[in-house]
Amino acid sequence: MKAVCWMGIEKISVENVPDPKILNPRDAIVRITSTAICGSDLHLYGGYIPTMEQGDILGHEFMGEVVEVGSGIKPDKLKVGDRVVVPFTIACGRCFFCQRQLWSCCENSNPNYWMAEQLMGYSPSGLFGYSHMTGGYAGGQAQYARVPLADVGPLKIPQGIPDDKVLFLSDIFPTGYFGAVNCDIQRGDTIAVWGCGPVGLFAIRSAFMLGAERVIAIDRFGYRLRKAEQAGAETINYAEAGDVVQTLKDMTANVGPDACIDAVGMEAHGHGVMFAIDRAKHALRIESDRPIALREAILACRKGGTVSVPGVYAGFDDMIPLGAFMNKGLTMKTGQTHMMRFMKPLFDAIEQGEIDPSFVISHRVPITHAPEMYKVFRDKQDDCTKVVLDPWADGARAA
Amino acid sequence: MQQLKSLQRGEIRDNSSRWVSIGKWSAIASGTALAIFGLTRRSKTGAALAAAGGALALLGSRVSTVPGQLTAHSSVLLNCPREQAYGFWRDFENLPRFMRHLHSVNKTGDQRYQWTALGPLGARITWEAEIVTERENELISWRSLPGSEVEVDGSVEFRSAPADRGTIVEAVVIYRPPAGSLGKTVAGVFGKYPSFIMRQDLRRFKSLVEAGEVPTIEGQTHGPRSRKIAALRFLNPDQPIRPESREAFSAVRRTA
Numbered sequence: 073m074k075a076v077c078w079m080g081i082e083k084i085s086v087e088n089v090p091d092p093k094i095l096n097p098r099d100a101i102v103r104i105t106s107t108a109i110c111g112s113d114l115h116l117y118g119g120y121i122p123t124m125e126q127g128d129i130l131g132h133e134f135m136g137e138v139v140e141v142g143s144g145i146k147p148d149k150l151k152v153g154d155r156v157v158v159p160f161t162i163a164c165g166r167c168f169f170c171q172r173q174l175w176s177c178c179e180n181s182n183p184n185y186w187m188a189e190q191l192m193g194y195s196p197s198g199l200f201g202y203s204h205m206t207g208g209y210a211g212g213q214a215q216y217a218r219v220p221l222a223d224v225g226p227l228k229i230p231q232g233i234p235d236d237k238v239l240f241l242s243d244i245f246p247t248g249y250f251g252a253v254n255c256d257i258q259r260g261d262t263i264a265v266w267g268c269g270p271v272g273l274f275a276i277r278s279a280f281m282l283g284a285e286r287v288i289a290i291d292r293f294g295y296r297l298r299k300a301e302q303a304g305a306e307t308i309n310y311a312e313a314g315d316v317v318q319t320l321k322d323m324t325a326n327v328g329p330d331a332c333i334d335a336v337g338m339e340a341h342g343h344g345v346m347f348a349i350d351r352a353k354h355a356l357r358i359e360s361d362r363p364i365a366l367r368e369a370i371l372a373c374r375k376g377g378t379v380s381v382p383g384v385y386a387g388f389d390d391m392i393p394l395g396a397f398m399n400k401g402l403t404m405k406t407g408q409t410h411m412m413r414f415m416k417p418l419f420d421a422i423e424q425g426e427i428d429p430s431f432v433i434s435h436r437v438p439i440t441h442a443p444e445m446y447k448v449f450r451d452k453q454d455d456c457t458k459v460v461l462d463p464w465a466d467g468a469r470a471a
Numbered sequence: 472m473q474q475l476k477s478l479q480r481g482e483i484r485d486n487s488s489r490w491v492s493i494g495k496w497s498a499i500a501s502g503t504a505l506a507i508f509g510l511t512r513r514s515k516t517g518a519a520l521a522a523a524g525g526a527l528a529l530l531g532s533r534v535s536t537v538p539g540q541l542t543a544h545s546s547v548l549l550n551c552p553r554e555q556a557y558g559f560w561r562d563f564e565n566l567p568r569f570m571r572h573l574h575s576v577n578k579t580g581d582q583r584y585q586w587t588a589l590g591p592l593g594a595r596i597t598w599e600a601e602i603v604t605e606r607e608n609e610l611i612s613w614r615s616l617p618g619s620e621v622e623v624d625g626s627v628e629f630r631s632a633p634a635d636r637g638t639i640v641e642a643v644v645i646y647r648p649p650a651g652s653l654g655k656t657v658a659g660v661f662g663k664y665p666s667f668i669m670r671q672d673l674r675r676f677k678s679l680v681e682a683g684e685v686p687t688i689e690g691q692t693h694g695p696r697s698r699k700i701a702a703l704r705f706l707n708p709d710q711p712i713r714p715e716s717r718e719a720f721s722a723v724r725r726t727a
Contacts, residue, residue: 077694087694096684127694164682180682
């Protein structure tokens with residue numbers, strides 16, 4: 073089959089690799105009909121996530137049809153022919169964490185848990201196509217994928233709804249929604265969202281779905297800010313506004329946003345001396361993240377407010393304003409999304425026409441174009457917000 | 472049994488290997504220093520000093536730090552009743568399903584089992600052990616029979632976690648390998664990290680009991696590997712990146 077492989081820093085290629093096999097009783101094999109490049113894949117592209125190996129298959133946003141199931145899966149849970157969206161986190165459903173709905177903290181899905189422990193003390197769940205530290209599972213930017221513990225994660229989708237509407241239940245829609253849920257939104261709340269990429273855009277819409285009064289979105293690209301405006305947000309272009317924290321004060325009568333969502337993560341951009349220092353440290357790999365959005369979110373948040381972090385961080389960060397965090401009595405909520413908590417309710421919202429997630433798509437290309445699309449997406453060329461890959465288009469082998 | 476208990480509480484420490492290790496490293500350090508000092512003299516005496524220092528460092532590096540006794544100790548929390556965890560372990564023939572280095576455990580008598588472990592390059596080590604103590608749903612301990620090539624004492628304890636949070640399983644196994652090549656093979660099985668191996672085993676035990684399977688990527692499809700990664704994966708499919716690996720975590724280590 074064809075698969076998008078990580079071959080080194082900023083080296084992506086489409087390779088012909090053997091088809092996946094069932095390895096465990098609770099595995100399933102899915103023939104992928106749609107898959108996408110996630111903003112977090114760009115951290116792998118840039119080499120900022122440790123424990124990648126040459127030849128790893130990328131991708132954690134995919135859906136398709138079940139073509140094979142392992143002996144441990146009961147037919148009422150999953151069977152051949154089912155159409156499914158696969159969540160990017162892998163969970164067993166039976167450990168302490170799964171039973172408390174903390175699905176992305178599952179203890180039985182990461183065979184390389186000890187690698188993550190070196191970095192984080194304890195390991196999160198296994199993830200598809202996201203370094204060996206989170207399991208080293210082959211990802212879904214391919215024609216087929218092996219889905220472990222397939223009787224827990226995959227959400228069955230009835231025929232008749234196009235892939236484009238449900239594909240993003242695999243990650244970015246629940247992730248943006250989780251970012252908004254973590255804000256514990258009350259009537260009258262103003263929510264500030266850093267980053268108007270796909271997760272930021274879903275966080276904006278989710279904040280309104282959960283009853284926010286105002287959402288203020290922060291980015292530096294006009295085309296992304298326009299998408300935020302279409303979602304109902306007021307916007308700040310930080311490249312023009314200069315001081316984001318002061319601008320937010322001005323916009324909120326010096327109260328500050330009730331909650332702040334960092335939908336940017338480890339590769340933030342900014343300006344001024346701090347950004348120059350961060351960028352240099354990041355390039356030299358002496359700081360593992362560039363936490364500019366997180367710093368601003370902590371400084372801007374109103375007293376007693378919440379900072380919600382769906383953006384991905386990998387390691388150790390400098391100059392986090394903990395003084396502000398402590399003295400203002402803030403709460404921080406974060407985590408890889410507990411996917412299985414949100415997929416079904418959000419599918420229902422899509423089915424009832426409350427939201428159509430396909431608004432984020434800017435590019436649809438055959439899988440063979442993936443390598444250049446990583447660059448286009450990373451460099452924000454061609455007004456790129458979301459790239460959907462068709463594993464079976466033109467040059468790809470017939471089924 | 473008393474000794475196992477004490478070991479679990481950390482009261483007994485085997486210090487001999489530590490002294491060997493200190494001697495080894497001081498030999499390497501002082502030898503190297505002497506060699507550098509000698510080399511900077513740029514004279515015949517200096518050259519002699521350098522040669523002596525080099526020899527000392529070389530000897531030091533060759534001293535074996537294989538300890539007389541390997542202790543593997545770890546614990547894990549299982550989301551299941553004590554009876555279930557105990558029952559799975561008590562059937563000793565289940566052990567190779569989660570103890571990666573074991574080839575088989577076969578019942579040979581009433582309370583006796585033959586254990587076969589796999590060493591480096593497929594070498595097999597066999598010993599016979601008997602169950603010494605057995606308290607249902609609480610504790611099992613076993614001991615190799617007198618005259619076995621490898622001396623093994625093992626014990627596993629099952630305790631209920633508070634507020635129905637499952638079962639705490641704590642295991643200690645002490646190996647006393649014989650001198651010579653068999654000892655080296657035994658040491659090779661457990662490497663430098665016997666407790667890490669025990670922790671891996673207990674995590675697999677947990678996954679088997681909770682999820683019904685052990686998570687794995689062994690045998691999964693992938694793109695072309697570099698030669699180095701391919702070689703490491705061939706040597707150790709479970710962990711091509713070693714716990715002590717520098718490059719895998721270099722970015723993070725430098726900032727930590």
